[in-house]
Amino acid sequence: MEFFLESILNGICMGSIYGLTALGLTVIFGVLKVINFAHGSLIMVSMYVAYWAIIYTGVHPYVALIIVVPVMYFFGYYLQDIVIKPIFKAEKDVREPITVIIVTTGVWYILDNLTLLIFGPQYRGIQNNPLRGKMLDIGNMLISVPKLWGFVTAVITAAAVYWFLQKTRTGRAIRATSLDREAASLMGINQFKIYNIAFGIGTAIVGISAVTLVPFYNIFPSVGVLFDIKGFIIVVLGGLGSIGGAIIGGIIIGLIESIAPMFMTATWAEAIVYGLFLVVLFVKPSGLFGVKYDW
Amino acid sequence: MKIDIRIMGKLTVFFSIVALVAAFSVLPAPAVAENVVKVGNIIPLSGPSASVGQQGKQAREMAVEEINAAGGIKSLGGAKLKMIYADSESKPEKGVAEAERLINTDKVNVLTGCWNSAVTYPTTAVAERYGIPFIVPVSVADKITEQGFKNVFRIAAKDSWWTRDQFAFLKDMEKEFHTPVKTLAFVYENGDWGQGFASQWKILAKKGGYKVVLDEPYPSTATDLSPVVQKIRRARPDVLMLVSNAADAILLTNTLASYKVKLKAVIASGGGHADPSFLKATGKNARYLFDIVEWETDVNKPGAKEANAKFKAKYGYNLAGESVDAYLAMYVLKDALERAGSLDPAKIREALATTHLTSGPGMIVGYDSVEFDKTGQNKNASLIMVQINDIGNGLERITVWPKSARRAGYTPVFPMPH
Numbered sequence A: 001m002e003f004f005l006e007s008i009l010n011g012i013c014m015g016s017i018y019g020l021t022a023l024g025l026t027v028i029f030g031v032l033k034v035i036n037f038a039h040g041s042l043i044m045v046s047m048y049v050a051y052w053a054i055i056y057t058g059v060h061p062y063v064a065l066i067i068v069v070p071v072m073y074f075f076g077y078y079l080q081d082i083v084i085k086p087i088f089k090a091e092k093d094v095r096e097p098i099t100v101i102i103v104t105t106g107v108w109y110i111l112d113n114l115t116l117l118i119f120g121p122q123y124r125g126i127q128n129n130p131l132r133g134k135m136l137d138i139g140n141m142l143i144s145v146p147k148l149w150g151f152v153t154a155v156i157t158a159a160a161v162y163w164f165l166q167k168t169r170t171g172r173a174i175r176a177t178s179l180d181r182e183a184a185s186l187m188g189i190n191q192f193k194i195y196n197i198a199f200g201i202g203t204a205i206v207g208i209s210a211v212t213l214v215p216f217y218n219i220f221p222s223v224g225v226l227f228d229i230k231g232f233i234i235v236v237l238g239g240l241g242s243i244g245g246a247i248i249g250g251i252i253i254g255l256i257e258s259i260a261p262m263f264m265t266a267t268w269a270e271a272i273v274y275g276l277f278l279v280v281l282f283v284k285p286s287g288l289f290g291v292k293y294d295w
Numbered sequence B: 001m002k003i004d005i006r007i008m009g010k011l012t013v014f015f016s017i018v019a020l021v022a023a024f025s026v027l028p029a030p031a032v033a034e035n036v037v038k039v040g041n042i043i044p045l046s047g048p049s050a051s052v053g054q055q056g057k058q059a060r061e062m063a064v065e066e067i068n069a070a071g072g073i074k075s076l077g078g079a080k081l082k083m084i085y086a087d088s089e090s091k092p093e094k095g096v097a098e099a100e101r102l103i104n105t106d107k108v109n110v111l112t113g114c115w116n117s118a119v120t121y122p123t124t125a126v127a128e129r130y131g132i133p134f135i136v137p138v139s140v141a142d143k144i145t146e147q148g149f150k151n152v153f154r155i156a157a158k159d160s161w162w163t164r165d166q167f168a169f170l171k172d173m174e175k176e177f178h179t180p181v182k183t184l185a186f187v188y189e190n191g192d193w194g195q196g197f198a199s200q201w202k203i204l205a206k207k208g209g210y211k212v213v214l215d216e217p218y219p220s221t222a223t224d225l226s227p228v229v230q231k232i233r234r235a236r237p238d239v240l241m242l243v244s245n246a247a248d249a250i251l252l253t254n255t256l257a258s259y260k261v262k263l264k265a266v267i268a269s270g271g272g273h274a275d276p277s278f279l280k281a282t283g284k285n286a287r288y289l290f291d292i293v294e295w296e297t298d299v300n301k302p303g304a305k306e307a308n309a310k311f312k313a314k315y316g317y318n319l320a321g322e323s324v325d326a327y328l329a330m331y332v333l334k335d336a337l338e339r340a341g342s343l344d345p346a347k348i349r350e351a352l353a354t355t356h357l358t359s360g361p362g363m364i365v366g367y368d369s370v371e372f373d374k375t376g377q378n379k380n381a382s383l384i385m386v387q388i389n390d391i392g393n394g395l396e397r398i399t400v401w402p403k404s405a406r407r408a409g410y411t412p413v414f415p416m417p418h
Helices: A002-032 A037-055 A061-090 A098-119 A145-166 A169-179 A180-188 A191-213 A221-236 A242-264 A267-284 B001-026 B026-034 B048-068 B092-104 B117-130 B161-178 B192-208 B226-235 B248-260 B280-288 B304-315 B323-338 B346-353
Strands: A135-138 A143-144 B036-043 B080-087 B110-113 B134-136 B151-155 B183-189 B212-216 B240-243 B263-270 B289-294 B384-390 B396-399
Touching: A002 A037, A002 A145, A002 A221, A002 A242, A002 B226, A037 A061, A037 A098, A037 A221, A037 B304, A061 A098, A061 A145, A061 A191, A061 B192, A135 A145, A143 A145, A143 B396, A145 A242, A145 B212, A169 A180, A169 A191, A180 A191, A221 A242, A221 A267, A221 B151, A242 A267, A242 B226, A242 B263, A267 B134, A267 B212, B036 B048, B036 B092, B048 B080, B048 B240, B048 B304, B048 B323, B080 B092, B080 B323, B092 B110, B092 B117, B110 B117, B110 B323, B117 B134, B117 B151, B134 B304, B161 B192, B161 B263, B161 B384, B161 B396, B183 B226, B192 B212, B192 B240, B192 B248, B212 B226, B226 B248, B240 B248, B240 B346, B248 B280, B280 B384, B280 B396, B289 B396, B323 B346
Parallel strands: B036 B080, B036 B110, B110 B134, B134 B151, B183 B212, B183 B240, B240 B263, B263 B289
Antiparallel strands: A135 A143, B289 B384, B384 B396
């Protein structure tokens, strides 16, 4: 029973971190209507930024948010502005521009290989950080402290993003653009500026998720691939563009990964995750929390 | 005078011709007496395995330079070893074609190669057909020496011996430290490699009288291995045996440490655990871990340190399992040629088959002698076991098994202290 509870708690914590990594993807999709295939690479870049920020300043991993979030915001902002926008303009009459998807795939390859070239294939971990390997001992249950921090961060971030989109002027402009970009433009909203901001926010969220990962995870050039496949599954599961859906979707995946191995091998647990993904696609293509219309 | 001159002229022409003929007949003479043993080497010098191929070439070069500088093959009148290289590009068909060429055009006396098991397998068949002895330093696939060939001699331990040696090591540790081991847990990546090891482990565990309390394959791409670690914790095995790639090896080691899983020993299978960045990314969490490898720079064998220092000075990196076997292969060949005293392939083959090499510059491997069994497999070949520990120089890989190769003055830590 304790083991079961322990697995559930681990699943919720790890799952909410998965959800957080997928949140950026869902925000970018919600506005740009583009699947960002470079999402994993953005996680990887954020992890390297967080890694170096923590190594050089020696601060608590979460203090590095002060550096990582703005850096990643502008990274995303200008990635959209310089690389993706021109393609968008060329295809502005199409609702879901395919070429942009191809461009993001290009960005993925370039970023991953550039990192490999600059930093080498080594696996890095932050040895001296106050969260590393810390466990909370409740009765006979062990709960990973860095994952618990991740859970709290995920919930706060999701709530903050939701509040921002609902209550602020920029947030309303983002939602307006997401609903109907032509109408929004007619209302005086600069569509491409909003895209830049949305991409920046999405990437900044990716930065936050990277900070939750670095205290206990390895950093290496292809690390993003592991998380972006999961990210796509979560986003489809929770509903593309849904903020709560991303976190709940993440937690569902986390729970399956954590509880299923109690009854079968870890390999089968992974098969269940993919199986569920297919079932959702067949039965409810808009996802568990997806809506038929966008935001 | 006129006549004299004419005669003189004729004589000059005559002697010139004689001299020329003499010169021509003398010229080929050194070629006949040119005392070399032609060694054909088919290794991957370009393509995906180029870097290991290059290391194999360098190790061969170093051995051959030493052998030739020391006077070559004495029973063949100081014959020098002449190396001829052919690039396999890691392609089986290329290996076969190059073997034909080396045998028919270059008339090599002996062949070596090819690193990639997939290339070695068909290429040895060519050598067998022509009756040319073929020394295989490192291709590890079992089937290479299981073709019933008479001319194939493999130095390295075969694939299935990795698991054999892991269990032999475990038995030896139990005896040496009077700590019985009863239960085992197998945790491995769910690819070909991990599944292959695990199926061998199950047979060996049954034979050894161990109880397997956990048999858990996991995907190497897993982002969270704590569910697997919790299963290990619940199963309470004495010893945990692992097959992992790099990212998962690091994740498992760190997660095992944070969940404070109490084990008597962890035995890994190279791969991710031997990755150069493994120690950096796990730090003290990896302490006391045992890992099986082909060779380690600290093996306690005469000449090993010097050979490694020389190799490093020459080429800029340490010797490794592959290069050590290539280096040893040249000395096995030298030993056989000395005993054969002939360039007849059949004689060289006989000499190789009766090899019993126990000392000399090449014997820097973890085991004590090279002897080939009926199939041509070096029956004494074994792998070595290292333990990760910090004995004052930071964490390092210390050779502990076989006992004869153990680093001087080091006592393995078994069982793991808690």
